[in-house]
Amino acid sequence: MAETSVFDQILDYSRRPDPYPLYAELRETPVLRREDGSYVVCTYREIVALLHDPRISVGRPEEAGGGLPSADEGLPGLPPGFRSDPPDHDRIRRLVMRHFGPPRTPGRVEGMRGELTEIITGLIDDFEGRNRVDIVDDFAYPLPVIVICRLLGVPTEDEPRFREWAPAFAETLDPRAGDDVKRRHAAAAAELGTYLNELADMRVRQPSDDLLSALVTDDGAEGRLSREEVLGTTSVLLIAGHETTVNLIANGMLTLLRHPAELDRLRREPDRVQSVVEELLRYEPPVHMAPQRTALADIEIAGTTIPKGAHITLALAAADRDPGRFVNPDRFDPDREDKEHLGFGGGIHYCFGAPLARLETQLALCELTRRLENPRLVTDPPPYRRNPALRGPRHLLIEFDGITRSPG
Ligand code: HEM
Structure with missing residues (x-):
């Protein structure tokens, strides 16, 4: 019972500013059975094993293993896309990847x-004349929204609509999500689906150089994505594309401001940014828990048998502080040689948008540290978003003496 309450404490909003001591307690039981019969796995080695285990499905128990779930649990009301099992998942991912990266589109990102x-x-530049901004509302939130909308070909004037829909998707990843969350989500999913369907029709008639046009017109060797699959994948891209990057940028600024020597070094040596971002993905990751999985068979792991049909939560952020895997795991150290982490997950569902998220965050942190003069936190800890699975500040107020002009 004691272990169950550790996970419940982690879910409790009051622990959002610093769940890490609780993760240490949680790791004492690498595979934890909760009272509702679901399981939480929290150590590095065990999570990596499960991420690569074909006996784990992303579908609901009743549909898991049946290939393509009829309506993903995380995305009720929306057709399936990435959140399906092989072979459909792998085909869909290959078809979308043709337009997002090597070998066919190496220059996209x-x-x-x-x-x-x-x-x-x-x-x-818009900070000019101010000495206090909210890094979340004034910077980290707008940036990924603009970027993912441009990538997909969503007209600029429609961007604000995504800011309304996105939170309804993000809250479904909260392990405590109830019926009210599902209702809000179903409504947002229906609106988003209708919107994207109309946009897809327009792109069929008049293709442009965006990702949506590529998806609806591609006739590669493996055929075309069905319209349902296009809607499923593009909605996930739109949502995944900004409810996560915002947190990495905000967590990044917060961590750098808490480690002024690192902030100074980054300002002087911008080439360090890749190491800084990789360490942030381990040390303060945006995704603390992967969307729930289901066991397709009895799975024996770390001396426990997870029974067929059980729900499984992978506590990625707890694993990234696992002393069995990392030396001094609670230390923010961009110089650490071992740069592996589970910040983007692993296995077949490894983050599709990782190259874009990395580039966005690297450029953002470089420019913020270079241009903000004497930045400092106004409140520490800042107020957090409620979601324990997608963790990040709701606001991050900072003050500074001025901004350096942009070159040119
Ligand atoms: C810092 C930003 C980001 C972080 C930390 C992040 C993290 C993750 C993680 C942990 C997963 C694995 C989920 C699982 O195993 O169930 C994932 C999957 C995914 N991410 Fe990201 N993500 C980020 C940004 C993005 C962006 C910008 C996009 C879109 C352009 C994106 C698209 C996706 C998609 C489509 C999947 C599902 C892939 C699949 O199931 O094959 N992500 N992400």
Whole structure:
């Protein structure tokens, strides 16, 4: 019983500013059975094993293993996309990847570097004349929304609608989500689906160079994605594309401001940014718990048998502080040699948008540290979002003496 209450304490909002001591307690039981019969796995080695285990499904117990779930548990009301099991998952992912990265479209993400820099510069230019901003509302939130909308070809004037829909999706990842969350989500999913369907029709008639146009017109060797699959994948991209990156940028600024020597070093040596971002993905990751999985068979792990049909939560953030895997895991150390982490998950569901999230965050943190003069936190800890699975500050107020002009 004691172990169950550790996980319940982690879910409790009061523990959001610092769940890490509780994760240490949780790791004493690598595979924990909760009172409702679901399981929480929290140590590095065990999570990696399960992420690569074909006996784990992303579907609901009743549909798991049946290939394509009829309506994903996380996304009721929306057709399936990435959150399906092989072979459908792998086919869908390959078809979308053709337009997002190597070997067919190697320049898609790197080609956005100039545009990203321009957006970031514009957002920081808007700080001019102020000495206090909210890094979340004034910077970290707008940036990924603009970027993912441009990538997919969502017209600029429609961007605000995604800010309304996105929270309804994010809250479904909260392990405590109840019927009210499901209702809000179903309504948002229906609206988003209708919106994307109309946009897809437009792109079929008049393709452009965006990802949605590519998906609805591609006739590769493996055929085309069905319209349902296009809607499922694009909605996940839109939502995953900004409810996570916002937290990485905000957690990143918070961590750097708490480690002023690291902030100074980054300002002087911007090439360090890759190491800084990788360490942030381990030390203060945006995704603390992967969306729930279901066991397709009895699975024996770390001396416990997870029975067929049981729900499984993978506590990624607890594993990334596992002393069995990392030396001094509670230390923020961008110089650590071992740069592996579970910040983007692993196995077949490894984050599809990782190259874009990395580039966005690297450019954002470089520019913020370079241009903000004498930045400092106004409140520490800041207020957090409620969600324990997608963890990050709701607001991050900082003060500074001024901003350095952008070159050119
Ligand atoms: C810092 C930002 C991000 C973080 C920390 C993050 C983290 C993750 C994690 C942990 C997973 C694995 C979930 C699981 O195993 O169930 C995942 C999957 C995914 N992510 Fe991200 N993500 C980020 C940004 C993005 C962006 C920008 C996009 C879209 C462009 C994206 C699209 C996806 C998709 C589509 C999947 C599902 C892939 C699959 O099931 O095959 N993510 N992400």
